[in-house]
Amino acid sequence: MGNGKAPEWLLPLALLAPAALFLTFFIAIPSVQALQLAFHSSSGSGSLEPFRRMVSDTRFLPALRNTLILIALIIPIQLVLALTMALIAQSRRRGAGFFLYVYAIPLAISELAAGLVWLAIFTERGYLNVILHGLGWIQRPVIFLSYERPLGILLAVVVAEAWRATAIVMVTLVAGLQMILGEYWEAAEVFGANLIQKIRYVVLPLLRPSLQAALIIRTLFAFQTFAVVVALGGGVLPVLASEAYNWYVGAHNPHVAAAYALVILVLSAITTGLYLRLLRVRPEELGR
Amino acid sequence: MKGRSWVGDVLWYAGAIALALWVLAPIYLIGLLAFSPRMAVYRWPRPLLPLELSVETMRFFVTATGTLAATWNSIVVALFTMILSLILGAPAGYALARFFFPGREAVRMGILMTRMFPMAILSIPLAVTFIRMGLYDTPWAVALVHTAMALPFVILITASVFTAIPRDLEEAAMTLGCSPLSAFLRISLPLALPGLAAAALFTFVISWNEVFAAAILTLRQRTLPALVITVLNESPLYFRFAGGFFMVAPALVILLIIRRYLFHLWGVSGR
């Protein structure tokens, strides 16, 4: 469109370049540095010492196990909750729009704040005990978050994360649902499908691209779960990200911290690849 | 098609309201604690209604050492992140939306892939670099990392904002006497502005909420979440609850402002 001199790809290139350079600098370079850090000992020579220290640490396996358990528990709960919310919010009944906004509110809430919010509920004199007492079910407060019972903390983290991060999944699904719910839903209704059948045979298959996106994003973030665990459990419940944090901040050892970071990255990459494979969307299925 | 049965209506409203309570009740409860007297936290049993309101707890949190400075740092970091992300991200988003060029899909894919890199990978090595560069423990260091985190989001959002504005409009402006630049400034930009503002505000929230990088990259120049998380284990419960509420409130207000654009923003960026 110009005066016939500059090639047509020059403008988009110029527009993309600053962002691309920035991202390369602040993502690619730290990644390489993380490799360098993780494969060098504190003395500076190349070695596997950081990994050896990481693996031999008594908290490593629990951290890995807790992270995976959290993901295994949180993601399915979020998926079901988010799909329910999305379907409710897409109804044509009055007030559906209001509920949509309400369900999206936790988008604004940080992991740390969510942890503190649920601390107010699960702590010894917290609101859960207040309510249970009010109902007459207990006399003395029950201790949910105790140093002796990491399982209680783990479940509290699951609840807090289901509360906070379901919104992200829901909003992603809503966009996909908007396209499906109109005609396809009604077509299924005309052919006599009930609610469960409609969800099973119409919504879920057509929603796969959105589901894939939501699952990838959620799982990637779940591998980094950190502040909510600290807020609810202090240091009792190790997870991968909190260990990376502790090794850097507490032990002043960026090498082991970087090793942890690499573990998170590798797990993230593997899961992304798995999702892309398992939920593969063939282009023709998109109907475009 | 048969009409809706009232049973369906009742079930729908029951479910919708139950889920709304699940979302709203915890926020109400922490708000209740934040505006109760300090010692109310330890009282047993205690009412669920706001019977004794007090700003004592909030005043304690706000006047505690470091809170105001950290709030200021948080605002500076979030603003800088917002501006930098927009300056870098909006042109890239525009390019993705408006131009066909070889490798466009690869670029889009590459931007999505950057989400795979956890904050730990970004911030731990950068902390080492920033110490060397003298940037460590400054709001700028945190903002740079936050920008790296928010940029893919901003690019994809702005791309969707500009995609939603038909190309025809700019072309029509060009046939009516505009240069490509003035067509963009007079037509696309005003139309994109609400969407871009929403994206910017959401970027602000992302940065305001981020804690891992902020805690790694600062020592004295804490942001609010970094301050709260580092003093968490030594601080009394009411301090933590007030802090939780203090961090949630502005984000909630921002969400309320951009609520109209929310689904538009996220829906397309989720691809």
Add this chain to the structure above:
Amino acid sequence: MAGVRLEGVRKTFGKVVALREISLTVEDGEFFVLLGPSGCGKTTLLRCIAGLERVDRGRIFIGNREVTGLPPRRRNIAMVFQSYAVFPHMKVYDNIAFGLRMRRVPEAEVRRRVERAAGMLQLEGLLDRYPAQLSGGQRQRVAVARALVMQPEVLLMDEPLSNLDALLRLHARAELKRLHQETGMTIIYVTHDQVEAMSLGDRIAVMREGEIVQVDAPMRIYEAPATVFVGGFIGNPPMNFLQGVVEDGEGGPVFHLEGHRIPLSLAGEVSSGQQLLLGIRAEHIRVNDESHPGALPAEVLVVEPLGAQLLITARIGTQTLKLSLPPGHPVAPGQLLWLSFPAEAIRWMDARSGRAIPASAPGSS
């Protein structure tokens, strides 16, 4: 006002050739229609003239001025887009005034010209509205008014009626024709609708796969299509094409069709054994209920009463054709009709190339 001339214009998108060597002259004041199926390159050609696409090769002139390398704003054209592209954040008045303000026309003059254009397009009461408050037809008129106030040398229109419903389209079509008669402006108009092309165009260029197949007045294109494609694309029903082969007869070559012989009247050379197509419009076929010499028997397959006429699908041997009968004519499927093809109405085509072979008698078409 000015004419438009294209010389060897070529445009590719990657490996796809959108336009191959297009040369074309549009006269000053002409209503010129670019017609073709989707993907034929007609919109690309229009966009090249507008300067929205850069041509790979060739030259474009508006009047006597070469505009090949100029951006749209320097070409003195105006364009009506298929989507109308009415600016949603500006009131109707500001939309129409936009181009004049870009040219820094004094505001008093802007007001005068906007009001006149609004008057021509019955938009007077709507100047304070936003586009979202307008109907599709009103938005279309805003787009036309916005182009008209520019007093361009050439007005380009890209399927401006395709987003209107059928009734409105009929009305808007007549309005456009009136507008062209009143202003005498040069208009280049893209459409895929052959009826629109026929009713509006002084001349029509039929395009296919990036090439112009035929440029002619509407009735010439209808009566004497240059290729099988044009005959099939223009007219409803499309022109009939019956396949047969040339044979040597007593008085020269004859056309052998499903066991019948039809005399050939051709200027061009044909050779025995050559495959030909007999092209004829439905309404030119003479129909008899009884056998008579030279007539071909055809079995009626389908009868469609269309109000003004009966559209008949009939079969000669293995080939089907469409013909029309006056309404009320007694006819039923299975019945035999006797058809004859007046020599002056036949358009002969070479079956292999799909191109017309000129008829022998001049002016016979």
